[in-house]
Amino acid sequence: MTNKPKTVTPDRKRGSGVKFAYDILREEILDLALPPGSSIDEVQLAERLKMSRTPIREALVRLAGEGLVTTLPNRSTIVTPIDFLNLYTFFDAITLMYRVTTRLAAEYRGPEDMALIRARAADYVAAAAAGDALAMIATNREFHVTIAEAGRNPYYTMLFTRLMDEGRRIMPLYYSSYDSQPADLGVVEHAGMIAAIEARDIAAADRLATAHADGIVSQIRSFVARDGRQKLAL
Amino acid sequence: MTNKPKTVTPDRKRGSGVKFAYDILREEILDLALPPGSSIDEVQLAERLKMSRTPIREALVRLAGEGLVTTLPNRSTIVTPIDFLNLYTFFDAITLMYRVTTRLAAEYRGPEDMALIRARAADYVAAAAAGDALAMIATNREFHVTIAEAGRNPYYTMLFTRLMDEGRRIMPLYYSSYDSQPADLGVVEHAGMIAAIEARDIAAADRLATAHADGIVSQIRSFVARDGRQKLAL
DNA sequence: TGTATTTTATTTGTCGACAAGAAAAGAGCC
DNA sequence: GGCTCTTTTCTTGTCGACAAATAAAATACA
Incomplete structure (x- = not known):
């Protein structure tokens, strides 16, 4: 018993x-x-x-x-709180990692990677068509992490994944306070990156990744620095 | 009870x-x-x-x-086994991170950072003087991680620390099978990096870090690719 | 009423036990 | 000796309990 x-x-x-x-x-x-x-x-x-x-x-x-x-x-x-005072470190790292991972994908990707990348891009398109901001953030993360994995460097993939997750915590802040993200821009940029990776065009991949990162960084910065003061007559 | x-x-x-x-x-x-x-x-x-x-x-x-x-x-x-088949990913990442962290240290370091960096460099000098290969590996790691911390980007510091730890597992392999590392070269290179960081010379920091990484990478590669065949008369 | 101290309640860190899953050993057969 | 199956042993994953540490509540004092 x-x-x-x-x-x-x-x-x-x-x-x-x-x-x-x-x-x-x-x-x-x-x-x-x-x-x-x-x-x-x-x-x-x-x-x-x-x-x-x-x-x-x-x-x-x-x-x-x-x-x-x-x-x-x-x-x-x-x-873990979001360290808004030191977002510049995040911007620096994520921009570099967008570049590095997209370059490496252009260099090392195989055909099976292209299929996966396209499938993730299609998920983003669907989320954008549905106007679902949180799904767009999540599918954007999946798309880019799949690209990183196609680049075959586990160290970069690990850091990039961490950064993209941090982005998943930061981005909803400005998505919810702004008008909805211009979805078509993201769709177009993703398509451009896919074409560069498919063509194994490292320089184009780098350039497009940089522009993509710049767009995201500038949006976050605009939000963080937005001016919410009341215009009071004194 | x-x-x-x-x-x-x-x-x-x-x-x-x-x-x-x-x-x-x-x-x-x-x-x-x-x-x-x-x-x-x-x-x-x-x-x-x-x-x-x-x-x-x-x-x-x-x-x-x-x-x-x-x-x-x-x-x-x-x-975790060491993935010798894919060391190139390690080489790529550690070279980039040596560059990024040393550049950032030149940009963001404060006086207290210089004191710490110098102290870690002195530890390496002592290990080299003692001819203690494992201590040299460990103090080299500490020196470079201190530099990364002076650069103030936690994302890079995290990745770099991980890479340097991986290096602590790889380097003893060739230290033990080669004659002892030319210790003076590491001491001189460290001193050069300190001077560049002190002078806030980002370009010099980058160049010296690249050369430092190249030296380490080429040593590992020489070891991994060494030819241990017996020269038999047939 | 505000502050300091004491008491109570709650949460965290670790413990050893139980049992599922895997590994090792043993038995049987060709 | 090699292979397959069964039994035994060992390791891992999780459990709930105990108690240290912390947080919250209550009490005492000026």
Whole structure:
């Protein structure tokens, strides 16, 4: 007669618990359901996800390694705040990585990569046609990460992926306060990059990637520097 | 009367367990005490480090996020093998990052950075004077990471640190099979970089960093491509 | 009312146990 | 000796419990 009650765990394969928690948390952080700066409570999460705290903690360690959460000993883990004061570091890095990854894709891509890249571009077109800003942000990320993967350099892909995820946290801020993004511009720019990559034209890939990055950076900068002062008569 | 025996844990502050395990494992991976490809046994580690498996697992998740170990569900974690077939990706990334970080240091460094950079350079000089190859590798890493930090871009610092750690796993291979590294060359190159950073000479910093990276890359390539065939008379 | 201290409640870090999954060992057959 | 199947052993993933550390609430004092 065992004196430890047998716990019924959800119907999930053993070994998939950490990933389950990681995927859910990651998505909630990236779609801002868990806002930057907010506190993460392991006990509540364990209840919500119907699992023990241990795999949740492991998922949080993994997310911390990706900079999406910030942990300090004996204190609540928080969703990593967006460092608006130092956005220039993000702009610098993402511009360079857009260039590097697109160049490398033009150099190393295979035919199977082209099929994947085109499929991701089509996802973006569909999101733009639906006028769904969050889906556009997410599909844009997938498109560019697929390009990075076609470039066959895991180090760059890792950094670029991290930067694009950071972009997924920043971009909704200005998408929601501006009129909708000019969707056609993104569609056209993506098509141009595809053509350059297909043609193995490294210089064109670089140039188009730079322009694409410049467009995104200038939009974020305009938003961050927008002037919301009231024009009061004194 | 409790029926659970009270466990005596080592004299360590609560909350520092994961970091303790992480630091030890990381150092053993980087100094090749835990060789690439080798299996990591949590139970043995728990005995060796005199702690429960849970913080060890969390440390392993963190190390996995840094690419130093590779985990698959329900299987032993292994120390990540060195991908010799794709070293070119490492060469490409580390060369670019040497350039980017050294340039940024020339642009953004403050006086406190110079003091730190010089101190790390002095560590390298001491290691070279002692003819200690592993210490030279480690102090070289510290020197360059300090330079990256002076550049104030966390994204680049993160990637560069990861690459330099990978270098800590690769370089001992050729240090041990070659005659000792020409230590004076590294000392001289470091001094040149310091002068360029001090002078805020971005172009010089870039040029010197490129040359430094080229030297390291060519040494690794020579080792990897060395010809160990026996010259047999047939 | 505001501040400092004490008490209570909650969260985090780690523990050891249980059991699923994998690896190793053993048995049987050709 | 090699191959397949079965059994045993070992390792991993997760569980819930305990207690240290922190946060929140309550109390005391000026």
